[in-house]
Amino acid sequence: MPEHDDLKDFGALNPETHHETSDVDVRAILCFVVIFLAFAVVTHVLLYFLYHAFVKEFRGDVQPARTAIKAPAQLPQTPRLQPFPQKDQNGNPISPNASTPVVDMDEMRASEDEALKNPGWVDKQKGIVRIPIERAKQLVVQRGGKP
Numbered sequence: 001m002p003e004h005d006d007l008k009d010f011g012a013l014n015p016e017t018h019h020e021t022s023d024v025d026v027r028a029i030l031c032f033v034v035i036f037l038a039f040a041v042v043t044h045v046l047l048y049f050l051y052h053a054f055v056k057e058f059r060g061d062v063q064p065a066r067t068a069i070k071a072p073a074q075l076p077q078t079p080r081l082q083p084f085p086q087k088d089q090n091g092n093p094i095s096p097n098a099s100t101p102v103v104d105m106d107e108m109r110a111s112e113d114e115a116l117k118n119p120g121w122v123d124k125q126k127g128i129v130r131i132p133i134e135r136a137k138q139l140v141v142q143r144g145g146k147p
Helices: 026-058 101-117 133-142
Strands: 120-121 128-129
Touching: 101 133
Parallel strands: none
Antiparallel strands: 120 128
C-alpha cells in the first residue's frame, strides 16, 4: 500500500523529497548560551569589584547637600496666596483683599494700554520720550520703514 494514497490522484508524489531531521543547529545555540552566560558572570564579577573599589576611594569625600538659603525665621501672615475674587448678587467683587490675580491683571493691562496710547517720558535726564503707538506707526510709514 502506498504511503500517500491521498496524493495519487493528483500525481504530486515526489520520491526525492523527504522530511528534515533537524531544522535548527542545536550545537550553535548551546555555544551561544554558554558564551552569553560566561560573559554575564564575568561582567557582574567585574562590576562587583569595581563598585567596592569606588566605595573605598570615595568613602570620606562625600558631603551631604546643604541648602544655601535658610528659611526665614518668621513666616509671613496668612493668607500667603492671593485669593480669587468673589462676587455678590449684583456682580460686584467682594474680596478680603483688593489685590487679586484678576485685579492685578486688569491693572497691568490698563497701565500697558496707557503707555501705548499716551506720550510720556522714558528718561527725562537723557531726553528719551515715549510716543503713542499710532503716531509711531505713522512715522515709520512716512520714513519708508526705517525707525
